[in-house]
Amino acid sequence: MYKEILEKVQKEFTINQKLHPRYYHTIGVIEMALTLNYHHQLNLDPAKVFLASAFHDIAKLLDKESMLTILQQNFLEEANELKDYPAVWHSFVGAVYAKEKYQINDEEILNAIKYHTTGRPNMTDLEKIVFISDYIEKNTRTEASMIEARKLAYNNLDEAVKKILIDTIAYLEKNEKSIYRLTKDTLEFYK
Ligand code: DGI
Ligand code: FE
Ligand code: FE
Numbered sequence: 263m264y265k266e267i268l269e270k271v272q273k274e275f276t277i278n279q280k281l282h283p284r285y286y287h288t289i290g291v292i293e294m295a296l297t298l299n300y301h302h303q304l305n306l307d308p309a310k311v312f313l314a315s316a317f318h319d320i321a322k323l324l325d326k327e328s329m330l331t332i333l334q335q336n337f338l339e340e341a342n343e344l345k346d347y348p349a350v351w352h353s354f355v356g357a358v359y360a361k362e363k364y365q366i367n368d369e370e371i372l373n374a375i376k377y378h379t380t381g382r383p384n385m386t387d388l389e390k391i392v393f394i395s396d397y398i399e400k401n402t403r404t405e406a407s408m409i410e411a412r413k414l415a416y417n418n419l420d421e422a423v424k425k426i427l428i429d430t431i432a433y434l435e436k437n438e439k440s441i442y443r444l445t446k447d448t449l450e451f452y453k
Contacts, residue, residue, distance in 0.1 A: 263309070267316050270364065274320055283402060284322055290399030291315045291392070298391045301416060306388055313366060314374035314392050320364075321356035329355045347442045353379040380444040381423060383451035390419050397426045424452040 268289075275285040292315040299306045321329065329351045333341040336358045344350060357376035360366040374392040377385065381393045397403060398412040407429045415422040427449040431441055 264312060267313065271316050271320065275323065277323070282323065284319055287399060287402045288316060288319055290401030290403070291318060291395045294395035294399040295391045298395065298415060298419070299387075302387075302419060304387045304391070306391075310368065310371055310388060311391065313368075314371045314388055315395065317356065317360040317364065317366060317371075318375050318378045318392055318396060319352065319356065320375075321352045321359045324352070324355065324359070326351075332358050343443065346440060349439075350379050350442055350444075353377065377444075380442055381427065381448035381452075382444055383447055385423070385448075387419075390423060394419060394422050394426065397430075398422070420452055424449065427452065 271288055272281065272285055275282040275288070292312055295311050295315045296308060298304070299308065299311050321332075324332075326348065329348075330341075332355045333344060333351060337344070337354055340354065344354065354376055356378075357372045360375055361372055366372060370386060370388055373386070374389045377389050378392050378396050382389070385393065394411070394415050398408055398415055400412075403412075407425075411422050411425050411429070414425055427445065431445065431449065434441055
């Protein structure tokens with residue numbers, strides 16, 4: 263199963279016969295999430311950890327128009343609010359895309375994909391390790407704050423979630439980007 267999934271992800275991230283760096287990021291997230299599952303003895307089904315990680319950014323390379331259409335068709339309530347946060351779209355869209363194109367029907371996996379960018383209050387262990395691994399994986403996340411968060415993640419997952427949100431919000435504020443409600447709610451919960 264693992265090999266076939268990786269081939270699908272690879273295909274999705276190949277543009278003009280070249281493999282996009284997003285693929286290596288995805289491999290890093292798979293490795294990190296499996297490591298955290300083992301390290302913290304979360305006893306999550308490794309197949310679920312693998313699938314959620316492998317598909318977390320599956321919609322990242324879709325064009326904005328397709329993403330908006332998928333959002334409007336599947337998330338009536340959120341679609342309007344989400345308009346101003348294009349960076350968040352691919353996570354919500356990814357959950358739909360994984361379900362419709364790749365027959366992922368497990369709600370726990372779909373929610374880990376859906377909330378991997380913003381997190382959400384009271385995350386499941388699967389949601390948490392995908393959210394954290396997305397920020398700290400070893401293949402492409404090389405900045406100091408990412409390495410610090412990686413150290414934290416081995417000690418305490420909730421502390422890592424908190425640090426990642428604080429750093430992400432600081433980064434967004436510095437770049438004059440608005441913060442999505444869910445991102446704020448998640449930090450409020452983990453603070
Ligand atoms: O898809 P990745 O690059 O692997 O990582 P991601 O899904 O965490 O997306 C990261 C981007 O999303 C990053 O540029 C920060 C942005 N982001 C996260 N939360 C918010 C946000 N952007 C806005 N405007 N508001 C948010 O609340
Ligand atoms: Fe993402
Ligand atoms: Fe990612």
